Amino acid sequence: MKIHEYQAKALMADRGIAVPKGRVAMTVDEAVAAVRPLIEDSGNPVVVVKSQIHAGGRGKGRFKEHPDVGGVNVVTDGISGGIEAAEERVRELATKMLGSTLVTIQTGEEGKEVNRLYIEQGIDIATELYLSVLLDRATSRNIVMASTEGGTEIEVVAAETPEKILKVEIDPAFGLLPFQARRIAYDLGFEGAAFKNGVKFLDALTKAAVELDTDLVEINPLVITTDGDVMALDGKMAFDANALFRHPDVAALRDVTEEDAAELEAKEFDLSFIKLDGEIGCMVNGAGLAMATMDIIKTVGGEPANFLDVGGGAEKEQIAAAFKIITKDPNVKGIFVNIFGGIMRCDIIAEGVIAAVEEVGLSVPLVVRLEGTNVELGKQLLDESGLDLVSATDMKDGAQKILELTR
Amino acid sequence: MSVLVGKDTKVLVQGMGKTGRFHTDKAIAYGTNMVGAVHPSRAGQVEVFEGETDHSGVDGREDTYRVEVPIFRTVEEAVAATGADASVVYVPPPFAADAIMEAADAGVPLIICVTEGIPIADMVKAKRYLEDKNVRLVGPNCPGVITPKQCKIGIMPGYIHTPGKIGVVSRSGTLTYEAVHQLTLNGLGQTTAIGIGGDPVNGTNFVDALTAFNDDPATEGVLMIGEIGGTAEEDAAAWITANMTKPVAAFIAGTTAPAGKRMGHAGAIISGGKGTAAAKIEALEAAGVVMAPTPTDMGTAMMEAMAK
Numbered sequence: 001m002k003i004h005e006y007q008a009k010a011l012m013a014d015r016g017i018a019v020p021k022g023r024v025a026m027t028v029d030e031a032v033a034a035v036r037p038l039i040e041d042s043g044n045p046v047v048v049v050k051s052q053i054h055a056g057g058r059g060k061g062r063f064k065e066h067p068d069v070g071g072v073n074v075v076t077d078g079i080s081g082g083i084e085a086a087e088e089r090v091r092e093l094a095t096k097m098l099g100s101t102l103v104t105i106q107t108g109e110e111g112k113e114v115n116r117l118y119i120e121q122g123i124d125i126a127t128e129l130y131l132s133v134l135l136d137r138a139t140s141r142n143i144v145m146a147s148t149e150g151g152t153e154i155e156v157v158a159a160e161t162p163e164k165i166l167k168v169e170i171d172p173a174f175g176l177l178p179f180q181a182r183r184i185a186y187d188l189g190f191e192g193a194a195f196k197n198g199v200k201f202l203d204a205l206t207k208a209a210v211e212l213d214t215d216l217v218e219i220n221p222l223v224i225t226t227d228g229d230v231m232a233l234d235g236k237m238a239f240d241a242n243a244l245f246r247h248p249d250v251a252a253l254r255d256v257t258e259e260d261a262a263e264l265e266a267k268e269f270d271l272s273f274i275k276l277d278g279e280i281g282c283m284v285n286g287a288g289l290a291m292a293t294m295d296i297i298k299t300v301g302g303e304p305a306n307f308l309d310v311g312g313g314a315e316k317e318q319i320a321a322a323f324k325i326i327t328k329d330p331n332v333k334g335i336f337v338n339i340f341g342g343i344m345r346c347d348i349i350a351e352g353v354i355a356a357v358e359e360v361g362l363s364v365p366l367v368v369r370l371e372g373t374n375v376e377l378g379k380q381l382l383d384e385s386g387l388d389l390v391s392a393t394d395m396k397d398g399a400q401k402i403l404e405l406t407r
Numbered sequence: 408m409s410v411l412v413g414k415d416t417k418v419l420v421q422g423m424g425k426t427g428r429f430h431t432d433k434a435i436a437y438g439t440n441m442v443g444a445v446h447p448s449r450a451g452q453v454e455v456f457e458g459e460t461d462h463s464g465v466d467g468r469e470d471t472y473r474v475e476v477p478i479f480r481t482v483e484e485a486v487a488a489t490g491a492d493a494s495v496v497y498v499p500p501p502f503a504a505d506a507i508m509e510a511a512d513a514g515v516p517l518i519i520c521v522t523e524g525i526p527i528a529d530m531v532k533a534k535r536y537l538e539d540k541n542v543r544l545v546g547p548n549c550p551g552v553i554t555p556k557q558c559k560i561g562i563m564p565g566y567i568h569t570p571g572k573i574g575v576v577s578r579s580g581t582l583t584y585e586a587v588h589q590l591t592l593n594g595l596g597q598t599t600a601i602g603i604g605g606d607p608v609n610g611t612n613f614v615d616a617l618t619a620f621n622d623d624p625a626t627e628g629v630l631m632i633g634e635i636g637g638t639a640e641e642d643a644a645a646w647i648t649a650n651m652t653k654p655v656a657a658f659i660a661g662t663t664a665p666a667g668k669r670m671g672h673a674g675a676i677i678s679g680g681k682g683t684a685a686a687k688i689e690a691l692e693a694a695g696v697v698m699a700p701t702p703t704d705m706g707t708a709m710m711e712a713m714a715k
Contacts, residue, residue, distance in 0.1 A: 135527060135531070135607060135608070137607050137608070137636075137637040137638070137639075137674070138637075138638060138642075140530070140531055140534045140535075140608045141531060141535075142531065171535070172528075172531045172532050172535045173532075173535055210528065213526055213527075213528050215527070240526055240527045240528065242500060242524045242525060242526045242527070242673065243526035243527070243528060243529075245501060246501070246526075272671040274665075274668050274670065276663075276665065284581075285581055286579060286580050286581025286582065286671075287579060287605055287634075287670055287671025287672040287675060288577070288578065288579020288580065288581060288582035288583075288605070288632065288634055288660045288671075288672070288675075289579065289581035289582050289585065289660075289702070290670070290671055291579075291634060291635070291660040291661045291663075291664055291670050291671070291675065292579075292582055292585075292658070292660040292661075292701070292702040294663045294664070295660060295661070295662045295663050295684075295701070295702075296701045296702065296703070297663075298662065298663045299700065299701050304663060307664070307668075307670055307671065309671040340581045340584045340585050340588075341564075342550070342562065342563055342564040342580070342581065342584050343562055343564070371585075371588065372564060372567065372584060372588075373564050394703050395585075395701065395702055395703045396701055396703040396704075397703075
């Protein structure tokens with residue numbers, strides 16, 4: 001699960017990780033009201049207005065409605081014009097940003113509507129670095145990944161200058177040991193007060209990652225200020241969805257407006273669903289088979305409209321819900337149901353399909369491939385239902401048939 | 408011959424809830440020797456299983472069965488009383504890693520965890536705990552392990568399997584069924600089928616399974632089924648090049664999966680350009696593995712690999 005930058009920074013601040021002071025704003029007035037206390041408190045006349053969306057690349061992003069405005073804006077009007085000038089500029093920016101669509105390299109062309117802004121104090125930056133804590137699947141342990149190349153996407157650094165990435169393994173029995181933190185700080189070039197602050201930052205950050213069950217904590221850039229402070233200038237956190245049951249406070253930070261409506265609806269029925277851009281809807285049991293079904297549609301020349309795994313123990317109601325979610329997508333020109341019944345019985349699938357079609361109707365061709373437990377009974381139920389569907393003998397046959405019917 | 412499990416394997420169940428009971432019953436019907444269960448609050452009781460024998464399983468049994476499975480407080484007590492040498496975990500996700508560690512502490516040499524949805528941090532800890540212990544973990548989030556006509560541990564349908572020459576190892580449940588079914592239809596059959604699970608942190612990996620099959624005299628070839636995410640398939644390709652003496656065929660799911668999205672399995676995600684199907688297919692092909700272009704072709708690809 002992803003959260004917004006301002007939420008991640010609040011979680012960090014609570015755990016002793018240094019972050020700039022800031023205030024979230026849902027309205028233009030709230031944005032303007034944030035300026036005075038921030039400037040008076042920090043003594044720095046500069047503030048930053050940051051779009052809050054669940055996608056990266058905001059700094060280089062542009063608004064569709066206002067191509068002259070970026071996703072992140074540094075307001076320097078306060079330096080010569082005082083607080084009022086800063087407030088005026090923030091009002092102007094917030095008016096354009098709120099409710100507008102931000103397009104970044106991660107949002108795709110359609111962009112994302114900005115409904116929250118984060119107004120932050122300006123920071124006098126001496127050095128920008130990169131720091132993250134994430135799972136290394138090869139060793140089944142968390143690692144600290146650090147680099148002197150702050151502000152650049154780590155994937156780019158990894159591709160171009162991999163020698164500049166430092167990785168340190170965290171033993172789950174001990175956590176990040178002090179000598180490991182010192183070594184990272186030395187390697188990143190921390191000195192004096194910044195060294196002490198950097199070691200403290202690393203200790204607090206790795207502890208927070210474990211305590212909060214994060215999939216990823218990424219600080220890019222991590223900055224050393226001209227005063228030797230070490231701070232998270234940006235902060236990204238993603239959480240292990242399987243561990244949210246022990247973090248109700250984190251679960252409450254979910255912003256459903258950032259998520260796909262159909263994917264959310266699917267979640268309510270314990271279905272695993274991902275929307276894609278193609279025309280052939282798929283309903284499959286098992287994640288691997290669901291992926292392979294998308295692949296085979298592509299192999300025969302079609303485009304899958306979705307990934308949908310109804311799971312190993314789906315009931316009739318879930319099958320019906322899955323069917324409804326697929327048919328809601330206006331791009332869907334045909335549906336391919338591909339089931340290998342193990343625990344899931346083919347007759348249950350058949351009953352679910354019949355019930356769903358009776359309830360929502362069927363305006364597109366339907367191809368069903370059933371195999372496995374109770375397959376004969378399942379086929380018989382479908383035959384007797386009088387539904388207008390085509391049976392397939394195997395996956396490839398099914399994929400070819402649905403493609404022909406949608407062409 | 409077979410790997411991991413056979414007709415003499417004595418199996419414990421950890422987690423005798425609705426799911427655990429259902430699959431224990433199916434395993435007994437197949438002929439698996441289920442010797443005990445662990446449930447802290449129901450110790451001393453006996454769970455009774457009765458029904459019609461699944462004749463696709465172990466041969467030479469009556470048409471009906473009645474088996475009493477004793478319940479113990481701890482794995483340690485269960486092992487002491489039954490001599491169990493395998494355990495299957497159906498414990499719910501928040502407590503499953505603890506169940507794995509308890510079984511490891513009791514010295515159960517084979518622990519098969521079916522549970523899906525265990526927090527990653529719990530599995531990181533559990534793997535650390537298992538490091539210096541001589542036990543093998545299969546899973547979590549896997550269908551289990553089956554040696555046809557001998558022993559079925561897990562949630563796979565027994566009847567699609569048939570004894571034969573091919574070792575099957577897979578990250579996906581239903582794709583394993585698909586593969587096994589094809590190997591049954593084309594007459595190759597299976598020695599053992601191992602589901603290693605779809606989680607990013609798991610016990611047995613492809614290399615472990617390939618090693619076991621390579622050493623098993625009855626196994627003549629291996630069919631492996633991978634998917635996007637991580638580099639386990641690339642590691643397997645390197646191992647095959649260096650060590651494998653038997654033919655290998657493979658299928659990789661997720662060629663069309665978009666980057667950054669978890670495709671159902673917690674471990675099935677392309678992140679930072681790593682873990683793509685294309686990279687895995689390329690590595691396996693370079694290792695001389697016969698790739699099935701679609702899942703319908705897995706059985707044929709295995710035939711082709713055997714004929715080479």
